[in-house]
Amino acid sequence: AQSVTQLGSHVSVSEGALVLLRCNYSSSVPPYLFWYVQYPNQGLQLLLKYTTGATLVKGINGFEAEFKKSETSFHLTKPSAHMSDAAEYFCAVSEASGTYKYIFGTGTRLKVLA
Amino acid sequence: GAGVSQSPSNKVTEKGKDVELRCDPISGHTALYWYRQSLGQGLEFLIYFQGNSAPDKSGLPSDRFSAERTGGSVSTLTIQRTQQEDSAVYLCASSPLAGGRTDTQYFGPGTRLTVL
Numbered sequence: 001a002q003s004v005t006q007l008g009s010h011v012s013v014s015e016g017a018l019v020l021l022r023c024n025y026s027s028s029v030p031p032y033l034f035w036y037v038q039y040p041n042q043g044l045q046l047l048l049k050y051t052t053g054a055t056l057v058k059g060i061n062g063f064e065a066e067f068k069k070s071e072t073s074f075h076l077t078k079p080s081a082h083m084s085d086a087a088e089y090f091c092a093v094s095e096a097s098g099t100y101k102y103i104f105g106t107g108t109r110l111k112v113l114a
Numbered sequence: 115g116a117g118v119s120q121s122p123s124n125k126v127t128e129k130g131k132d133v134e135l136r137c138d139p140i141s142g143h144t145a146l147y148w149y150r151q152s153l154g155q156g157l158e159f160l161i162y163f164q165g166n167s168a169p170d171k172s173g174l175p176s177d178r179f180s181a182e183r184t185g186g187s188v189s190t191l192t193i194q195r196t197q198q199e200d201s202a203v204y205l206c207a208s209s210p211l212a213g214g215r216t217d218t219q220y221f222g223p224g225t226r227l228t229v230l
Contacts, residue, residue: 032215043118043205043221051216090157099170100215101147104157 002027002093006105014113019078021108023065023091026072033074034092034102035065044090050074061085086112116140118222120206126228127196135191135225139208146189147209147219148181152202160204163189164211196229203227 007022025031032051036044048059055067061084065076074091088109092102119138127133139146148160159173163183174180178196183189193200203226207219 034218036221041223043223044207045221046218049216049218092157094215094217096215099147099159099162099164100145100209100211100217101159101162101170101173102149102157102219103159106156 002096002103004091004093004103004105006091006108008108009106010109010111012111012113013081015083016080019081019085019110021076021089021110023074023076023105024072025074025093027093029096032094033067034094035059035076036090036092038088038090081112083112083114086110118206118208118220120222120225122225123223124226126230128230129198130195132192132194133196133227135204137189137206137222139187140220143208143210145209145211146183147207148191149205149207150202151205198229201227201229
């Protein structure tokens with residue numbers, strides 16, 4: 001069975017500081033991984049995804065994530081936090097077969113301090 | 115183009131009443147998913163539709179939950195005899211399923227259901 005673990009349900013950073021949101025996965029097959037962001041009272045918006053190829057994936061709004069098979073990780077980073085980055089972030093893996101439904105982590109709420 | 119839309123955006127109901135939640139997927143997307151987002155449970159899969167195939171209902175929490183998709187487009191999630199534990203945000207997503215497992219799912223804004 002596949003699963004996703006997000007360490008830290010709440011993360012606070014100062015504006016301009018590095019953002020690091022952690023995601024670890026468990027999968028018996030090569031994983032396809034996604035990061036989504038959810039702003040208050042909105043749906044989920046795709047930030048980036050990893051399927052195959054380059055392990056460093058760049059997404060929207062200056063975010064990037066690196067797939068590390070040896071560490072079973074897909075951490076999300078941004079060099080400099082902006083106030084507008086305050087939101088909830090979800091890491092997900094798509095099911096290996098069948099419906100390809102997403103299996104989500106529990107989410108990390110990012111707070112950006114002025 | 116237009117994204118996934120859901121209605122209503124908010125629904126307050128009394129315990130024991132039935133509710134219907136609607137999802138309009140992106141035109142041309144063959145796959146449609148319903149997820150539930152609740153405190154303590156996170157985001158969980160409910161049901162999946164793909165074209166004319168039989169839906170995958172493996173995520174539905176009880177037989178009070180049902181869903182249909184008419185004409186391969188609009189979907190309705192119905193909850194009968196609502197309970198307080200049904201209070202959650204119900205999210206709909208669609209994908210083109212051209213790439214299958216690598217496809218991006220596009221999410222609607224959700225329906226916030228509150229059962230009093």
